[in-house]
Amino acid sequence: xxxxxxxxxxxxxxxxxxxxxxxxxxxxxxxxxxxxxxxxxxxxxxxxxxxxxxxxxxxxxxxxxxxxxxxxxxxxxxxxxxxxxxxxxxxxxxxxxxxxxxxxxxxxxxxxxxxxxxxxxxxxxxxxxxxxxxxxxxxxxxxxxxxxxxxxxxxxxxxxxxxxxxxxxxxxxxxxxxxxxxxxxxxxxxxxxxxxxxxxxxxxxxxxxxxxxxxxxxxxxxxxxxxxxxxxxxxxxxxxxxxxxxxxxxxxxxxxxxxxxxxxxxxxxxxxxxxxxxxxxxxxxxxxxxxxxxxxxxxxxxxxxxxxxxxxxxxxxxxxxxxxxxxxxxxxxxxxxxxxxxxxxxxxxxxxxxxxxxxxxxxxxxxxxxxxxxxxxxxxxxxxxxxxxxxxxxxxxxxxxxxxxxxxxx
Amino acid sequence: xxxxxxxxxxxxxxxxxxxxxxxxxxxxxxxxxxxxxxxxxxxxxxxxxxxxxxxxxxxxxxxxxxxxxxxxxxxxxxxxxxxxxxxxxxxxxxxxxxxxxxxxxxxxxxxxxxxxxxxxxxxxxxxxxxxxxxxxxxxxxxxxxxxxxxxxxxxxxxxxxxxxxxxxxxxxxxxxxxxxxxxxxxxxxxxxxxxxxxxxxxxxxxxxxxxxxxxxxxxxxxxxxxxxxxxxxxxxxxxxxxxxxxxxxxxxxxxxxxxxxxxxxxxxxxxxxxx
Numbered sequence: 001x002x003x004x005x006x007x008x009x010x011x012x013x014x015x016x017x018x019x020x021x022x023x024x025x026x027x028x029x030x031x032x033x034x035x036x037x038x039x040x041x042x043x044x045x046x047x048x049x050x051x052x053x054x055x056x057x058x059x060x061x062x063x064x065x066x067x068x069x070x071x072x073x074x075x076x077x078x079x080x081x082x083x084x085x086x087x088x089x090x091x092x093x094x095x096x097x098x099x100x101x102x103x104x105x106x107x108x109x110x111x112x113x114x115x116x117x118x119x120x121x122x123x124x125x126x127x128x129x130x131x132x133x134x135x136x137x138x139x140x141x142x143x144x145x146x147x148x149x150x151x152x153x154x155x156x157x158x159x160x161x162x163x164x165x166x167x168x169x170x171x172x173x174x175x176x177x178x179x180x181x182x183x184x185x186x187x188x189x190x191x192x193x194x195x196x197x198x199x200x201x202x203x204x205x206x207x208x209x210x211x212x213x214x215x216x217x218x219x220x221x222x223x224x225x226x227x228x229x230x231x232x233x234x235x236x237x238x239x240x241x242x243x244x245x246x247x248x249x250x251x252x253x254x255x256x257x258x259x260x261x262x263x264x265x266x267x268x269x270x271x272x273x274x275x276x277x278x279x280x281x282x283x284x285x286x287x288x289x290x291x292x293x294x295x296x297x298x299x300x301x302x303x304x305x306x307x308x309x310x311x312x313x314x315x316x317x318x319x320x321x322x323x324x325x326x327x328x329x330x331x332x333x334x335x336x337x338x339x340x341x342x343x344x345x346x347x348x349x350x351x352x353x354x355x356x357x358x359x360x361x362x363x364x365x366x367x368x369x370x371x372x373x374x375x376x377x378x379x380x381x382x383x384x385x386x387x388x389x390x391x392x393x394x395x396x397x398x399x400x401x402x403x404x405x406x407x408x409x410x
Numbered sequence: 411x412x413x414x415x416x417x418x419x420x421x422x423x424x425x426x427x428x429x430x431x432x433x434x435x436x437x438x439x440x441x442x443x444x445x446x447x448x449x450x451x452x453x454x455x456x457x458x459x460x461x462x463x464x465x466x467x468x469x470x471x472x473x474x475x476x477x478x479x480x481x482x483x484x485x486x487x488x489x490x491x492x493x494x495x496x497x498x499x500x501x502x503x504x505x506x507x508x509x510x511x512x513x514x515x516x517x518x519x520x521x522x523x524x525x526x527x528x529x530x531x532x533x534x535x536x537x538x539x540x541x542x543x544x545x546x547x548x549x550x551x552x553x554x555x556x557x558x559x560x561x562x563x564x565x566x567x568x569x570x571x572x573x574x575x576x577x578x579x580x581x582x583x584x585x586x587x588x589x590x591x592x593x594x595x596x597x598x599x600x601x602x603x604x605x606x607x608x609x610x611x612x613x614x615x616x617x618x619x620x621x622x623x624x625x626x627x628x629x630x631x632x633x634x635x636x637x638x639x640x641x642x643x644x645x646x647x648x649x650x651x652x653x654x655x656x657x658x659x660x661x662x663x664x665x666x667x668x669x670x671x672x673x674x675x676x677x678x679x680x681x682x683x684x685x
Contacts, residue, residue, distance in 0.1 A: 010558035015570040016603040044567045072554030
């Protein structure tokens with residue numbers, strides 16, 4: 001997609017020029033968005049309109065712009081963005097442009113350069129020649145900034161595209177409601193399954209972010225099945241989720257409670273510590289799997305299928321498991337490494353890891369936040385992940401529904 | 411109520427001493443064609459006499475040897491009361507005329523307001539008052555972008571019309587306002603949006619057939635109730651007479667070789683836009 005803003009001024013309403021320009025854009029197979037219109041109050045007042053014109057490719061855009069210019073619609077000349085070299089490692093220049101997770105492009109060398117993987121709360125770093133705009137533009141968290149990095153400063157020459165809403169009936173209309181607690185869950189599950197199928201068919205990855213409640217509520221086997229059958233490509237979680245998954249495999253309990261009977265096991269409160277301890281003895285989860293200590297569950301399936309996972313640590317972790325990143329900056333970077341290519345994200349009964357992941361995802365990633373507590377989905381949206389759809393339901397029911405849709409009916 | 415035009419009693423003209431078809435910048439011009447200098451002068455003198463007889467004052471701008479098209483004063487610029495907005499010509503062949511036009515209007519006491527560099531606008535040839543509005547054309551010789559500037563500097567409500575037929579490269583080949591309700595029009599020169607705009611502006615149009623338009627019928631000069639025309643086919647004449655106009659036909663065939671008729675040879679000096 002290529003787009004440019006054009007401005008047109010004059011008696012463009014009475015002269016039908018605005019109508020003509022809009023007709024010409026549509027007739028050319030392009031599209032427009034009215035950015036603003038000021039309509040003159042009297043016959044003598046002039047009107048002014050700004051339209052964002054978009055075409056499938058840059059050549060089509062240029063010829064359309066040439067045509068529109070004949071009718072007085074001129075490209076709004078945008079100055080190049082200001083680039084300032086960082087002078088300290090890990091520090092962005094003063095006045096740096098702070099990113100959103102929306103598709104963003106920056107005017108460099110007279111061209112609009114697109115940010116490769118949008119991420120919120122970052123700086124924008126340009127690598128390449130500033131006079132031709134042919135280089136790469138990436139969103140970089142401040143800790144990754146190195147002396148000499150060219151960073152976009154200010155908002156001049158920066159363009160952010162709001163998420164596009166296709167015209168006509170949306171094939172996935174429930175996306176429009178933020179949190180749904182009063183919708184038929186079976187229908188929601190079926191539609192999420194459709195989105196997962198569609199993402200996989202287009203070569204995109206499916207990311208699952210899991211909280212410990214996935215195991216507590218007995219959803220572990222469903223998630224494990226989804227991993228085993230290839231429906232989940234990346235897993236993010238914390239020490240708690242992995243621990244309880246492993247505990248339930250080895251001991252049959254989750255935090256000491258039997259996952260089969262729901263009753264507290266004798267001395268069960270220490271079960272998870274014993275499992276962590278053994279895995280630390282093996283050195284890693286995959287070593288424990290190889291040794292046969294672990295023979296089922298989500299982590300087991302991840303190791304078996306080579307599904308990459310990132311376990312991010314926290315100050316209240318027991319152990320932790322040897323695979324846990326105890327440096328949170330490293331954990332976030334490890335997650336960042338796996339995010340490109342993700343098309344669908346499932347946040348399953350996770351609050352903190354869901355928010356951490358939401359911070360990293362571009363707005364285009366379809367995000368489903370499944371939790372019994374509506375506040376979790378709200379939290380995600382409050383932190384800028386507006387694309388997230390909250391589904392208020394028990395994660396066990398939801399995941400067994402997904403298994404039914406994706407595996408049982410496959 | 412039909413009221414006569416509030417303008418068209420005072421004109422600027424430039425004698426054809428150096429007039430010739432020296433280049434080709436419109437489909438009517440053919441370089442091999444030679445304009446007869448003697449006949450051109452005779453025809454011009456006759457046009458001046460006809461306009462004066464109809465009650466118009468004619469002022470004369472000195473001709474310049476290097477600028478043969480200076481004779482077409484309609485393109486010099488736009489007059490608005492005591493304001494003169496000089497043209498910005500599309501073709502280099504005519505760009506040198508502007509200095510002479512500005513000099514004449516300055517000595518005549520007009521305030522000169524220039525359009526920005528880079529936008530083309532060829533004077534009254536592409537901008538004629540219709541009622542309260544200034545109808546301005548674009549594509550071949552004038553840029554649509556000039557219209558907002560025109561409105562800025564003159565305060566006029568501009569109606570932009572796109573010309574679509576290169577034979578009618580200026581607006582004044584397709585439009586001749588007759589009075590407050592009527593005009594001679596050649597809609598074949600306009601796009602469909604332009605036609606719709608004109609339809610709203612002109613309650614009683616005299617719509618020219620293509621062959622009538624090709625004879626430059628719209629390139630006429632109106633002095634009160636007299637219409638001075640390069641040609642007048644019987645159908646057009648009957649309609650004008652039915653409306654109470656007198657028709658005076660002036661042979662300007664030497665000038666038609668360069669693509670200009672009666673209107674092109676004159677520039678009304680008594681126009682105040684919006685009045």
